[in-house]
Amino acid sequence: MGALRWGVGSVATVAVYAALFLYAEAQSVVIGLLVGAVVAMVMASRFDVLARVGESFARHERALDRLTFAACIAVAALFHDQHFVLLMLATVLLYFVACIGLNLQFGHTGVVNFAGAAFFGVGAYAAAVLSQHTPVPHLAIIVIAGAVAAVIGSVLIIPVLRTRGHYAAMVTIAFGVLFKTFLEVNDTLGGPQGLKLPGMSVFGIPFNANIALSDDAEISFYMHYVVLALLLAAGAYSLSRRIERSWIGLNLDAVRLDETACATFGIDVARWKIVAYTIGNALCGIAGAVYAMMTGFIAPNNFTFGDSLIMVSIILLGGVGNPRGVMIAAAVVLLLPEKLQMIQEYRFLLYAVLVMAVLLFRPEGLLPRRLRAYFPGGTS
Amino acid sequence: MDIGLAGQYVLNGLMLGIIYAMVAVGFTLFFGVLDIIKFSHGDVLTVGAFTALAAYAGVTALGLQSPWLILGVIALAAIAGTAVLGALIARFLIMPMRGAPPINVLLLTLMLGTALRESVRLFYPNGSNPKMFPRLLPGGAANFGRFTLRYDSVLIFVAGVAVIVGVSLLINRSKLGLAIRAVAQDAETARVMGIDLEAVVLFTFALGSALAALAGVMNGMYYSEINFNMGLLLGLIGFSAAIIGGLGNIYGAILGGFLFAALQTIGAVLLPVSSAYKDVFAFAAVIVLMAWRPTGLIAEKSSERV
């Protein structure tokens, strides 16, 4: 039995910790918090707390999902007037959306994609072009950008379906490099200098203006983007959960685990690879579009092979196939170098070594995926 | 286009091709003996080039004068350093992953590549900036109309061909090469023949890594410049070349290397817009090639037991 309090306690703890971490400025405090987190994790796994929390999440899934959503809002509200913190929060959420997409491809279906950042970039550039040159409403731009990423991804479908393993990895890596090189040499898309975008405006609300609370209190304009990103994250999370907890999720797993057995039981391997691949790329594109409009500026250097590797690392560190793990990993991977200035320079090295350690010693990731429960809250 | 210019393009393509082929042969050797892709190969090349550069600083400080002697010493240093590095990587990172899903090994080596690249950038003095690579080969050139034949290019090309011929002789004629080919076909039966599998694997990784180091040094001499990032693209091209040739086949790798260089050259010459698209064209062609021949031009051995 997983009591609700374990889950509530863990969400609250993580939220408070996140707030403290975002608040901390002095490097000594940041390091202290990190050491505290590591010690807490070791203690928690030692005294079986993690298992209880996991059990609690499994049984009270819906309530705890809502609580998590509320906790995100609470943390954002706490920093309502700080541009930089809100920008980081929104970035984490958007990376989460993209990684959910890659997770559907790789974690569930076993289709490797080392061009996550490229599809993110496709969405970003689509948004830039559309918002500069057309009057399409910004919300529609997000959807179109997702569709564009899916369509461009479909160019790769034949090689992705026909190749396996190393060959498939090669195809996506080649695409990622091709995409970035293309952007750099293409002058209409701004070349290496990139493109500028106007801020979003939805239903007449200009996203890039601060919200005045009273004469001397304002909410940062980034709050708009945080809310939008949070809604997208919730949508992606829910989509991923629904797919996982259906016959489709089962088909995806079957495709990943044994293609020969699939054929023997009538499962159409190509169809499910296409489904996962298309949805995943669309999610990357959507996240990229919002990211572009939020930052107001994009360049080829935002979408390198290194960034694709970061996305894959997030999935792997979090626990392949587990969206909650992806959330935590995305936060850690993106926030850590921002807060801990001393590692900023060393972050690629650090992550590379960290992922290597995970692969060697805990290949299932830090928070491995649990068995499928088709309907949360209990097994009938 | 006149003959001279065409000749220049062909020469350029051949220079690139020989370097790519040397990298691709490494990929295919590693795949042969362990069925893995070692993506860090390109960054081992970078380490090799920087080792040579460091050795150059060392020997000039010692007062060595003769360019040939210097060249020999720094090439040896690069070969020795990366051979040891390659064997260590095989022993402590890749052998423990036997039995893990292939994609995990690919990821591990991708990350290892990042770690090596970043280490060069962070820990080599002023490593984030491009470095001049010393000119040790005789300068000068012969001019035929618009065709310029640099003597150092000829030397580099000949050296590359010699190395590749040497490696293929080693693989095809020596007892050790026989062991490598046996392990590549069927590791277990090779063990039953009395072959020390671990020794063969370590040697193969040392050999492939030394090849990468040489390719790095040659690349440095050709462009007179190296930087911490050079291995990423070279590794990717070597990987592509090995794949389009057909993994596990040394001739496929050589073919793939020259084919990729040819694609780049054709892209640079024929594209109406701008030669800047040559890499885009080459990688797009690789993707199309993969759709057409999913396991490369010279197909990889494969069979699944049901």
Place this chain on the structure above:
Amino acid sequence: MSGRLAVENVFAGYDRTDVLTDVSLVAEPGRITCILGSNGSGKSTLIRAILGLTPPRTGRIVFNGHDLAGRDTHQIIRAGIACIPEGRKVFSRLTVAENLRLGAYQAGNEVARERMARVYGIFPRLAERAGQFTGTMSGGEQAMVSIGRGLMAAPKLLLIDEPSLGLSPLFVKENFSVIRRIQELGITVLLVEQNVRQTLAIAHYGYVLMQGRVVASGTAAELVENEEVRQAYFGDGVRPA
């Protein structure tokens, strides 16, 4: 004591399950000892255990008085054991000569050349095809390569795993006469087979393996009459026609 192999109380298997349970047997020097058993009785696991490919969980394997525990396969081969594996396992993309050379991998070039000449003496057909890729040859010819390769090691003990598998009856007959000649060279032979009559016709001593246990043993003459042998292949209660 040259070439004596003793397997003592060996348990071995994969993924936590034992395929061999408490197997003990001896291959006496200079003789042909056979292991009989149907599919899945653990014969191949026994060979793998002796070769160190699937090291025994418990028990000892002693060769020429030395315990093989903890030795890697190439060290076990160096001690004087060679194997003609099940399904021949020739290197199909290597030539006949290269396959044979691999058989004597641990020997020097000079020695290998002499042995190769001897193998060509036994199988003149292989001499004709020395430069041909083994994969392009017929099953029977590949079997010759595999046997020749086993002889190249000049072993004290030769393990032969199901030489008749997948071969036409004519080749099977030929194979068995070759095995006889191998033994006459003074090599200890441990022969694993499902083909009972032909095996017992050339073996001196035999063991019957059923579901990972030795259920019977005796001289060839004893085993021919043994009920367990028949049972291993035809189950209980059926009498010969």
Place this chain on the structure above:
Amino acid sequence: MTAPLLVCRGLTMRFGGLTALDALDLDVLPGEILGLIGPNGSGKTTFFNVVTGVYAATAGSAVFAGADLTRLTAQAIYRAGITRTFQRSRLALPLSIFDNLMIGNHRRLDHGLAFNLFRRVALKAQYESAVDEARTLLATFSVPLATRLFEPASAVTMIDRRRIEICRALISRPKLLLLDEPSAGMTHEETRELMDDILLVRGRMPGLGIILIEHEMNVIERVTDRCAVFNYGKRIAAGTYAEVAADRDVQQAYLGQE
């Protein structure tokens, strides 16, 4: 006599120079258990792979329910009602036992995107009836196993994995079931239990034809109605176990020439 379920005529499979199946004739009747025996490498598993569409036959025909299987894909053959188990277990070990069964139940589940994503109530109804069915089927084999429906397949013993694999092949209610050495790697006692289960299933599913590859002769003797003996890709004998065991060719194939 009833019409046969599966009729194979001249079925031939060549891999390069090797003829794995050589002009094979074989019939399977509804409701019978047909034992398939023969030495290693005699073509039994290849026969399964051809019948289930993993390989396309080089020549000859296999007609099942009026359709020529040799022209069909593996997926179409499954939908026509032939399922199988594998010699080496091919369960999806990280998934739950229930999930494994549902992989076998593919043709009876709804795989539409809209249905799965948005019609959660209808999905739940389908899910619940599938759970009941899975539990009932598993309970035929082992009652304790049926209570472990939502544990990972990796957590159960070898014999239970075999049972799951057989249930995965049975849950879509096939007309023909191919069992490839289900007793491999099991003890005498376990083999006996598993064969009892198979006999029980046959009793409950009238009309289901079963082909059983098995190397243990006492098992063949006990559970099969008829058997066919393969050697070098040819069928060298067919009939009841007693007939086959007494056959000279068969004795030769197993024991070798006198």
